[in-house]
Amino acid sequence: MSAVAPSTATPEDERLQALHDTWSTPPGWRGRLTAVNHSTIGLRFIVTGLAFFLIGGLLSMFIRLQLAWFGNEVLDPQRYAEFVTMHGTTMMFLFAVPIMEGFALYLVPKMLGARDLPFPRLSAFGYWCYLFGGLFLYSSFLFDAVPDSGWFMYVPLTDATWSPGLNADFWLIGVTFSEIAAVAAAVEMIVAILIGRAPGMDLRRIPLFAWAMLVTSFMIVFGFPPLILASILLEIQRAFGFVFFDPALGGDPLLWQHLFWLFGHPEVYIIFLPAAGVVSMVVSTFARRPMVGYTWIVLALVGTGFLSFGLWVHHMFTVGIPLLALAFFSAASMAVAIPMGIQVFAWIATLWAGRPWLRVPTLYLFGFFFVFVPGGLTGVMVAMVPFDWQAHDSHFVVAHLHHVLIGGLMFPLFAGLYYWLPLASGREPSESLSRTAFWLVFIGFNLTFLPMYLTGLLGMPRRSYTYLPELGFHWLNLVSTAAGFVLAVGMVAVLVDVALSFRHGPRARRNPWRAGTLEWAMQHPVPNFNFASVPRVQGRDALWADPMLAEATSRPDGLLGDARHGVRELIGSSLLDARPEQVIRVSGPTWLPLVAALVLAMLLACFIAKLYWLALAMALPLFAVLWRWAWTTGDPGGPDAVEAEPGLVLPTQGAARNAPGWWALVMSLLVDGSLFASLVFSYFYLWLGTEAWPPAGIAIAGWPAAITSLVLLAACAGAAQFATRALRSDARGRAAAGWLATGLLGTGFLVAQAWAMAPTGAPGTHAYASVAWTLAGFHIVHVLLAMLFAAFVAARLRRNLVTAARPLEARVTAGLWRYTVAQGVLAWGVIHLFPRLA
Template structure:
């Protein structure tokens, strides 16, 4: 790194001019376009993150408004503020809004805004993907709420349990709005997971190895992996239920071999990890605030990191925690009960580390710390009731009562909203350059804290005496009417507190007192930037030597604002990031990223029209939209690289690095890895569904279906050897400079894929028949269709890569796209072999 160290000699007037010119150039290159067009096409991570945060708070207000109507209905027995159907609709939309449209997206927005700044990066590695995720989130939420306009509001609860949500018992379009709208919005979560994993692993500042990452960054990295594995089960469940509702498949219908409990298993495989997907980023916020206001480094840093990883891992073994009352064998209940209690251990480690840090430091009681204290009180209470629910006998007694409602809100509001508001006030001076009103800030805290506890603490009592949740009234004889009246009144107090906080934040941007930079004297890298933060974050990428660079080396502030360091020059007027080693943090590559573009918005709009055609049963429109959608994504991919881009760039005197197309550890490769993790989780969930239905069936195959004969099955399998061979030989030929041979190998892979589809699908139809006959046929065709879709995508990637090689975008040095195509073909063949074994081997031998 000696060659990359900036020259600290006395600056001359010429140096000042060069510095000013470079800053002006960076500002111009990284700026959003002017006006509304500039906002619609912006892809900068700060801009997109602020959209997520503002939209998340908007959905919080909408979901809170729904809850106020629900509380008015429950204030006294026999009220008719909402009729039973409308009450069920509000319960469904309130839970859905808070879980899917507020909690996960808003913490994702915080991560999107802060992580690049904390790790010393100028942006995220896939800015168009971030913008695309936002538009999917916004349109998914609007899609869901458009159900009010069409008079088809979902009313089956935010769990969407079958068979209640099946077309037999929910014949309208309400459940379809939920299934499609939520799945559309979840695109934002899964693409943000890919973005976050790649950003944290390969775009950290030089010197920031894994041991020096801020705890919030660790929390976001673990959360991203949890999203990659946790969201696909729900996405699959939503797809299966929508297919059943639209095309009469039989996954959840008992009369045709299905099982309604399959939905619960898939939903809670997502649902319980989601609690920790919400909590872990909030825990990261707590760590950042605690160490700053304790005015000392965090005690037990390594233990907190291990606790974050352990929490993420254990959360996937708890899904049956929510299914204790469905008739599961006692041995299984004992296992999941123990697992539910075990997850309290890593959470307790973090809490004790935070308390020890405060004890050893000199705590500074400002508004962010008030919310941290509120978090300790509320979240610990929620955790204790969670341990109570982990005991099976107690769980049976309070299942589906208001005790569970109280527990859920103590965990989610305690574990999310209090840290969220702490983080909001903590980083508000960084974002706005101003300080909020101290009196209004403190008033908002006390209104929320007192209102929340008075609203939800009584629900523990009403639940234990038997008041059921999701029911619009209760009997006077139950004796809980005064407690419900108190909960309703306190709920409005809390609502006033939330509104006061949001007003305070808005007034801070408009009327707030101009603050000094880094008013809390924090030690992490995001506070090295001037306020408000420039669009490029850092004029030069800093060199990091410790966990708390601003405490240990205050000169890093000045170094990040000079343009004589790493990437201080905007080469070719392009936006560039510095790519570093996964573990070591050493510079390895220059990553060129996209500037403002219409592509994310256009792609999301086309998907919205496609889904609109599906929900209105205008399937021709959905099919018609596939062509522009594929065209947009192909154009997106085509504009990713530049045929004339240099293979290397000098980022500092004497230090040249390859661009991402020529780098081994390129962001595109990590995007493929992240995408395949998500897709693999989706595939594993589908295989789980197959075996689950099999274990509950008296015979398999069932419904008059047969297993495909060996000859066509083996012949089809043999065709997959061609893409596998091409995935091996194609990159070898390209690396040797034989572009023509590499194109031929792409053609071989395409021929093999087409031959597999042509041989396998007709033979499968002859053996299994129509998918509507039985759950066996439904799940077999879904598995086969899942793999067939991947083969089709691989065909597109193969043809695309061949064109890129032919036109000179890919060559012996810039081999990234060939590696990606080969990697996707290998994955497609792998899941093809597993699918083939599941469909043609296991039914014969087991």
């Protein structure tokens, strides 16, 4: 019998192996479908975004071929309208926002010194919704029902009268489905940045890309709901005969434009601000010095976010809005240039005061400066009402849009792609191919879009599939088309270069750019857990402030270095000064996000096929999946506190006051509040356009019915408060009874609300009835959701998973009930009280 060799593994090796085992993803197709790690999901967003970018670019090449010369027949008018619609929709909804969110999902936890995001399953669910939404939209080609009304889908062109097919339905449902991903990623980013930072990373030390993503995520929270609401209203009108946008019955087509551009102009800055964050990171690294005016840049990001919500009428100068209002929005449109200019001057000052290192990312920075500044100046031009009246709907606006969006996104995107490529791949790209691709992109871009300013000034309208030779701008169009192909070759070269570098590029050393932020502290390949020990930050540029930090984070002997629990753990920190407050236990690989997205996709497919009862039935399996998801969140049955490092015992999130689940509720309710505010805005906007509100023939509920519904709703709040107090006293039986009472009272409220709404009549009779029923229905959905939450907490109480020491689910449910009651009171006032006072 041979002797067994003694093990040579050290305790440190064993702890590292435990970390790898805990954070590993199963191999093969099962692992690919169940992965939830932020690096994997972020890379999937980036790769999928680039794939949609290629598809959208291919559509644009057909558009340019059609416009290359007068009388061309590359595309017929119908196909041209479809390609223009799908090109714009793809670039705005399936490329620009998702790819920057992919960068954020991949990079932000690493920059914050975190191991993962606080809701990894939510990130995975968001990715599948994004992918299925894009595939859903492009499946319209299989049914010969391609959307053809422009990427902004103006009514009445998109209502059932003028678009009776499924074209608009594919757009409305596909885009709304994919927007779930954007909202999910925004909630994830906000919670991660607020309470997921490494110890010592206070608000003054957050990397500027993370600041940009924090502001962008708040903009998504408030900016996306108006478009989501507009899409829902139009789909309801098309499917069920509501009349929100029918002027003959009290509706108004301009309501769509207001809701769309309440999203659409912040969308420009939702795209640009993450790119600005990339520029700040790359400028600081390649100038070899900290960023000049850090605080001013942060204030500029926040200021841009605020100002962007006051500019939506910038796109509606020609619809007949009063001149005084136009003057206000024109001034606001020019004022937003101030915070943008602050950032540009800070970048230039940093390069001026540093020692710039000319590498490929720097080339894209200089290309960005050259392209974006003229694009911004043309934005000031179209912000002036008299000029906009002349340039509106011309190719001048097309040139400006591409100058700002491509110049403001694509050049920083490629700079960031080359900058972080060694981190993601462990390899470096080909220097010669990279530089060649840059010059092709730079020359091709400018020669493609600069002539469009001239064609626009000469009178060429946008969205027109041909033009007359007498107009005299066919040579300019030919130059644009030829240059467009040069640009396309350059972009393909960039993507080929990046793809080849993952396999054939020379191996990169650790932190090849000698950068100062935490993402460069990691080894190659980057482990799934990012850091063996969660770092403690001592300066704004952490690696410059502490050169030994990278080595310290590689050893599993510090914060969360011991993975003996076999559970994925993150540090939750305080909001202002990033003190360790809790240990957040997160999920590993699971099928739940994919299954939930698939069931939701099937529900929407049934809806677009007009199988409404089957779509309603699909809500049952969706509910079952989400119930299972909620039940397995946060390590149920785990300890109330764990030892994060020797001598430091922290509560787990179920027992922590500042839990990520609570912050997720707050952010989700901000999204929902924006949706509700947009619906109330629609109500009062339609009221302003009618003489009688409600019109003759539509009655308002009597006081008995209205007051009964209000009293029962208030009683729900009282029952929720009773249950919360009972749990604090550890009287779990009384707490469960209180939550069950909210369900009974909620059922009574639903009956009373149906009684109160009965006199309103059919929703299709008038816009008042449409919006009143929608408001009531919107709130009824919230009551049903709050009732389900209450039943969930009651079930958890029975299993001893919610206690006085672990009250998170009860706190979340109580918060949801308080919000639902407050929303119901406002809706009650709008529906039952305001018509009596108007």
